[in-house]
Amino acid sequence: MIREWTSLFVALFSLVYIYGLSLWVTGSRSAFLNLLKNPAMIAFSFIALIFTLYHAVTWFYLLGQVVPMKIGKTTSKPWQALAVNLVLLIVVSYLVIWLLVLR
Amino acid sequence: MREAHKVARLHAILWGIFSLGGMIAAFLLPVMIYLTGIAYPLGLWPFNGSRDPSFLVTGTLLGVLFVFVTVAGSLFHGIFRFQSALTEVGLLRLKRGLEAVGYLIIFVGIVLLAYYLLVLNPSLPAL
Numbered sequence: 001m002i003r004e005w006t007s008l009f010v011a012l013f014s015l016v017y018i019y020g021l022s023l024w025v026t027g028s029r030s031a032f033l034n035l036l037k038n039p040a041m042i043a044f045s046f047i048a049l050i051f052t053l054y055h056a057v058t059w060f061y062l063l064g065q066v067v068p069m070k071i072g073k074t075t076s077k078p079w080q081a082l083a084v085n086l087v088l089l090i091v092v093s094y095l096v097i098w099l100l101v102l103r
Numbered sequence: 104m105r106e107a108h109k110v111a112r113l114h115a116i117l118w119g120i121f122s123l124g125g126m127i128a129a130f131l132l133p134v135m136i137y138l139t140g141i142a143y144p145l146g147l148w149p150f151n152g153s154r155d156p157s158f159l160v161t162g163t164l165l166g167v168l169f170v171f172v173t174v175a176g177s178l179f180h181g182i183f184r185f186q187s188a189l190t191e192v193g194l195l196r197l198k199r200g201l202e203a204v205g206y207l208i209i210f211v212g213i214v215l216l217a218y219y220l221l222v223l224n225p226s227l228p229a230l
Contacts, residue, residue: 004188010128011181011208013136014174018212021160021219029157036156037144045140052136056129085129093134100159100166101138101149 003058009051016044060085117183124180131173161223171220175213182209 024032035041064081139156142148150156159166186205190198221227 001188001191004184004191007181007184007188009181010132010177011185013132013140014178014181015208015212017135017139017170017174018178018216018219021216021223024157024160025219025222032157033143033155036139041140042144045136045144049133049136049141052128052132056133059125059129089130089133092130093137096131096134096169097138097149100163100169101154 003055006051006055006058009048010055013045013048013052016041056089057082057086060089121180121183124176124178124183127173127176128180131169132177135169135173160220164227167220167224167227171216174216178212178216179209 020032020035023035060082061078063085064076064078068078069076069081138150138159143150143156159170161167182205186201189201194201
């Protein structure tokens, strides 16, 4: 049940981000950046990141349970799907940072 | 019978989008939260005070697509899951109302997101 409640933070962060864009469109870019620098927003981001990561980890585990892969005669275990997807998460995250910020 | 078939198909499509949103929220949302909500305000890697997250919104087409896909997908996934979780904790009799409110938030949120991104990137449709 915890996993279902963490989805609230997934949605809330999206809504706050849309609100931030509205500040930018109706005001200025600095209004958007000031929202991100607000201590309450930083605290919320930390909480949202923890819950989003929890949501992701349980999602990866569920994927392994619902759609196990057959490799030869063996069927993959949920923890194997979790491990592979966690590595993928790190690779994807680095790729995003490299493509959008570092490049 | 035909009506039931249509409803079942719509449910399948919605659950399909929900799953896609789940993959997006799992793989892309953590890095977005880190970049915009933690790394930038605290001056951590990769920003280190040089750039700011507004670069994601107006810097490149790839950045705009990343913001749209991540926020829209996560919004759909989060609201869809949360409203069905509410029906599982005793609010079943309010299911229709919760679904209506949930889809309204998703619809308005995604339309506003697309609108804001287009306003901030006036040359985007031409790309």
